[in-house]
Amino acid sequence: MNAFDFLTPQRNPKIGTGITMMLDKGMGPVHVIDLLEISGQYVDLAKFGWGTSAIHNREIIQEKVEIYQSYDVNPYPGGTLFEIAYLQNKFDEFLNEVDELGFGAVEISDGTIEISPDERERIISVVKDNGFLAITEVGKKDPAKDHLLTPEKRLEIVNRDLEYGADLVIMEAREGGKGIGLFDSHGEVKEDDLQILIEGTDVEKIIWEAPQKNQQAYFILKFGANVNLGNIPPDEITALETMRLGLRGDTLGKVNLG
Amino acid sequence: MNAFDFLTPQRNPKIGTGITMMLDKGMGPVHVIDLLEISGQYVDLAKFGWGTSAIHNREIIQEKVEIYQSYDVNPYPGGTLFEIAYLQNKFDEFLNEVDELGFGAVEISDGTIEISPDERERIISVVKDNGFLAITEVGKKDPAKDHLLTPEKRLEIVNRDLEYGADLVIMEAREGGKGIGLFDSHGEVKEDDLQILIEGTDVEKIIWEAPQKNQQAYFILKFGANVNLGNIPPDEITALETMRLGLRGDTLGKVNLG
């Protein structure tokens, strides 16, 4: 039973929407356990950011994966690692290693490389056929290239990925959340761009990367407590859940609990 | 005995003024112990920010409360949780739960709600009659509303709260410290506003929320090592104490050790 349980609304973030994807950029195992012991129920996915999992010992990665899974969190390696493997023509070895390490999902992105639609379709199929959750990402790491993606183009990729069988589609905002994707250089949401996405697709399948507090509050106020949010820093997991539930000034009395 | 003890000045932050209030926004117990083991003597109050304590298991909150108290730190739930309880007409249940969880202080704020002076007086009395430290807060969470509070009005509330029996009064700056309370949009102190407060009340009863380093340095240089500071991030506890003692470039040779 939670403290002050007579005061607080409930939601069940582990089922359906309301996903919180945390960004783990190299946490030690003790830190992971300590965090999940207090707030593990508020984390659904844990991304081992970009190529970070490739510089750590296999045993320690396996240990971390098991820790996450014991708290019902699905861990997966960052899309950049997939891209590196793809570039090196080592996608099969990559998928095998993902499996051996115990990860439960694969992120398919083209943030730094080019992948044809046919290839993307094939990869999503292989990922799903091997029993992984298939998460794709839309956006470029280089802001100059990312700015060339019109909202209409982003929408097209989202819908195509979903048709290809992707379980979830991430809207790229990187770790910083400024001047990238749907965010302007101050980290504010470009509302016209967002509107085009909302009107053209199933927003329940989208995870909005929203590393900054004001971004998280924006999406919660717009879509309700059960919006899917990603790239949440570990230290902000508890804070995010309180914003979802209207337990912080930013959203108090203003959230649709859905 | 401290390392390099022959080099460093002394102060006794646990007695009287010189309070450091830390913002705990959901730390795991191991993190809390690890921090307090090395720097616990430099923390006086630990605020479980806004409604964070309401989404954690009762046992874990009780465990954290006990950990803090074993290091002579007084923990308390954030004012927003009090406000939610007050809004729901559950102040008595709230106070009972605060007691059962073992907290030693209560924060009385109106950051998101309206409370009449009479009610505020009554609540402060009840909190004190039940043996808690009564800490009030002055300021609104919404910057637009907060800007309507003139420095004269803030001063009036501070003095009224002290008359009502508040032990300490917090000057709101939120977690960010920008465009709120005494800070402009860059996080710089509005000196004219501050001056009005200084001249009209007992600054030893005020805890200045100062989440940013430049803000902490400002208050230390202005009021001396024993100024009361709040909303200090856990990672900055050690750094703050070194600034108080003139052991960092920002204050070296310039602090009144009091």
Place this chain on the structure above:
Amino acid sequence: MNAFDFLTPQRNPKIGTGITMMLDKGMGPVHVIDLLEISGQYVDLAKFGWGTSAIHNREIIQEKVEIYQSYDVNPYPGGTLFEIAYLQNKFDEFLNEVDELGFGAVEISDGTIEISPDERERIISVVKDNGFLAITEVGKKDPAKDHLLTPEKRLEIVNRDLEYGADLVIMEAREGGKGIGLFDSHGEVKEDDLQILIEGTDVEKIIWEAPQKNQQAYFILKFGANVNLGNIPPDEITALETMRLGLRGDTLGKVNLG
């Protein structure tokens, strides 16, 4: 063996150049162990920032020093503590305490005080004669004073310190990395200033303080994977190593692995 080892390039950061100096501003021992257990091989030096080591218990400082050394990391107290000792005419006691605590390096700086070249030469000699790594720092803590140091003057000090026997020279950027040293008020590198340094000295002896990600990426892209970088926050140790190896979007396919 690392996870995904078939994907990743190798470098050996513990030998010669490619130094990573981490800023420890008061971490608890459990945090240190947890971090080094997963990424200790990517840390070469650990600076106990400014005077932080002087407010912690001797036993805990000794414990932390031993932990670092057990992971082959060389810990040392910040330059500000040296300056305070020098100001108080307690350099000998300082050096003795550094030795008793087990530190392996000494930073000699003049960020807040003035030291004549002769004195600087003598101190470097004493430090080295006592078996410590001698690391000097160039720059002033006060931005107003720091701006008076022309790039030519900085270059002169670097070369003089190396002549005096310094093992490494740190280019000051403080914890923030803005409006100080080689960085403008936005944290961008002043390229003309940097060029003057590059052309006039042995850059393999310089540790560039680069607390921000964009600064780290800049130096890695300019000098290659094995550039020496300092004031790296603990949470960014893993991320920095991935940038060195081209495992993050910022440097993927663009790093000289040297």
